[in-house]
Amino acid sequence: MAKERVIVGVDVGTTKICALIGEVDQDNRLNIVGVGMAPSQGLRRGMVVNIDEAAAAIREALDKTERISGYKIGTALVGIAGSHISSQNSRGIVAVSPNMHEISQPDIERAIEAARAQPLPHNREVLHVIPREYVVDGEAGIHDPLGMSGNRLEVETHIVTGAVTSIHNLIKCVEKTGIEIDDIVLEPLASSEAVLTGAERDLGVAMIDIGGGTTDLAIFINGSIWHTAVIGIGGNHLTNDIAVGLRTPFNVAEDMKKKYGSAVAERIDVNEMIKIPTFDNSTGEPISRRFLCEIIEARMREMLVLVHEEIRGAGYQGVLPAGVVLTGGSSQLSELVDLARDVLNMPARIGGPAQLTGLVDSINSPAYSTAVGLLSWGLKNGDYQNPRSPVPAGGGTGPSWGDVVGRFTSWLKHFWASA
Ligand SMILES: Nc1ncnc2c1ncn2[C@@H]1O[C@H](COP(=O)(O)OP(=O)(O)OP(=O)(O)O)[C@@H](O)[C@H]1O
Ligand SMILES: [Mg+2]
Known part of the structure; x- marks a missing residue:
């Protein structure tokens, strides 16, 4: 009986690492059989800044995925971002x-x-x-x-x-976990695979993935990719602004953002007060919720203006009838769609990973678009697939490695030769 095809994707994000295993059925549909997450370490603005810390976090996510799925992971598709792109x-x-x-x-x-x-x-x-x-x-x-x-x-x-150094650091820290890389995929391309419809790509659309440390952009027209960019600013900057503005620890600011945040401050009643613990007052001090949202709106507006400049600068303003699709963890900010319509002057919607089957509950959110998209990318570009891996733990040998020459492998050889 033919062996089932299996694809592994690892999203190395600024705030979380997410490793997924998908089995491909006979109708070429993905079924997610392994999900593993770990908080990120050693990353800043989408780039590896500490190889040992990042490798430990990736290993933790891989271990969880292996335990859940029963597979031993040997190779994976890995996402890359950062403003060096x-x-x-x-x-x-x-x-x-x-x-x-x-x-x-x-x-x-x-x-x-x-x-x-x-x-x-x-x-x-x-x-x-x-x-x-x-x-x-x-x-x-x-x-x-x-x-x-x-x-x-x-x-x-x-x-x-x-940048060679950033790519090199990502390769090093993934290989330190003991796995090989099938291919490195630009994160905005992966996220687009997960959230955009064929009709949107045909019409003209911009995918905007607002994560913790980066904001990724991908523009499709006539069904094809026309422009990609990574801007080194994301949801962590919102949280930092709140922490500074309200003189509160980062983790408290993060909770406040998620619980009370809105991208349109004027919709919040000026008299609504919320209690937040500050550095010197753990019992909580009342502050105006509108003030919190003004901090958030100012930074989010600035981020969207940068995206707008990128779209305009590349010459695609006015040729995107399907507008923008927002995804990434920060797209969950309340009222973001309305702010995006206002700043970008285009239709907007929030997109998450669509048409998932398998272990979908924990990844059914815009924060997992990149991880799911990596699997879709692997499914489409079948020649990246290395059937040696993963193998069921404790047994299967799988087809031989010798007849599979991944595109990445040759690229990697070229890379090391020229380094
Ligand atoms: N409900 C919410 N409202 C506002 N922001 C949120 C909400 N939920 C999560 N976030 C933000 O989403 C961000 C994390 O998003 P995501 O998981 O997509 O990032 P990442 O992939 O780890 O990072 P990056 O892609 O930038 O490297 C954090 O800044 C977090 O505060
Ligand atoms: Mg991300």
């Missing part, structure tokens, strides 16, 4: 091999390679080269040119690059 669109053009004027897989690969051949500073590395569409003899809008007749093949690609 940048992206650009690039075109590659090649002549189709002259034998039959029929486009072959090597022709497609040569075109993608031509698009990728951009000069890069020595301290940056390519993370993704994603074909967006193909043009055959001037005919645009082709998604799969394989087998078509033509003389000239062009490909439009989206290229994502990151």
Whole structure:
């Protein structure tokens, strides 16, 4: 009997690590069979700043997932973010091999390679080269040119690059946990897999994942990715502002934000008072809830203005009829949709991981969009899959490793060779 395909995703977030295992059934649907979380350590603004601490937190999440699922994890898809990420669109053009004027897989690969051949500073590395569409003899809008007749093949690609040191640190700390990496996936691309509908991508949409340390952006038009960005500011900054403004510890400020926060302060009654424990007064001091929400609104407005500038600067204002889809833990802030509509001047909705089956209760929230999206990414890009892993604990051997050459493995070899 054919072995079930299994995919592992690890979201290394600024506030939490989430490791998921999904089994793929015969209809190519994911069933989540393992969920493991751990509070993050050693991360700042989406980047690893302490390898040992981050590795320990990742290991803790992996251990929990292994215990729940009964699988032993050997490899995983891992998310990457941080403000070192940048992206650009690039075109590659090649002549189709002259034998039959029929486009072959090597022709497609040569075109993608031509698009990728951009000069890069020595301290940056390519993370993704994603074909967006193909043009055959001037005919645009082709998604799969394989087998078509033509003389000239062009490909439009989206290229994502990151700082070598940040990528290197993430690889190091994941490998320290004893697992290998199937592929590194840009977090906004993963989150988009989990929350956007096909119709939204076709129309034109911006996915905004507001986490603890970063705000991630991905723009889709005509079904393809056009722009990605990571802004190094997130929900932790809201909590910091509250802690400073109300002179209260970070954890108290965090509770206040979740319990009483709103992104539209003027909707809160000016006379409503709430009690908060401060550093020097553990019994609680009454403060105006409106004041708390004014602090929150000011920072959230600033974050959304930065996102708006990124969208406008990249030239996509006015071409996103499906508006924005907000996700990430901070998208749970009350009234955020209304503030987003106001600042971005577009339709807005909150999105969480959709159409989940299996152990879904604990991950059915916008905070888990990236982790779920990593599994969806692995499902779509099947050649990342390494069937050696995970194997059922205490037995199965799985298919041999030798015939599986993951894209990441070759990328990694190139990376180490050039490091
Ligand atoms: N109900 C809520 N209202 C407001 N903020 C919330 C709420 N619930 C969670 N958050 C915030 O969500 C943030 C964590 O989000 P998330 O889990 O998506 O981050 P992360 O993935 O760990 O970090 P990042 O993606 O930035 O590296 C925290 O700042 C937390 O305060
Ligand atoms: Mg996140």
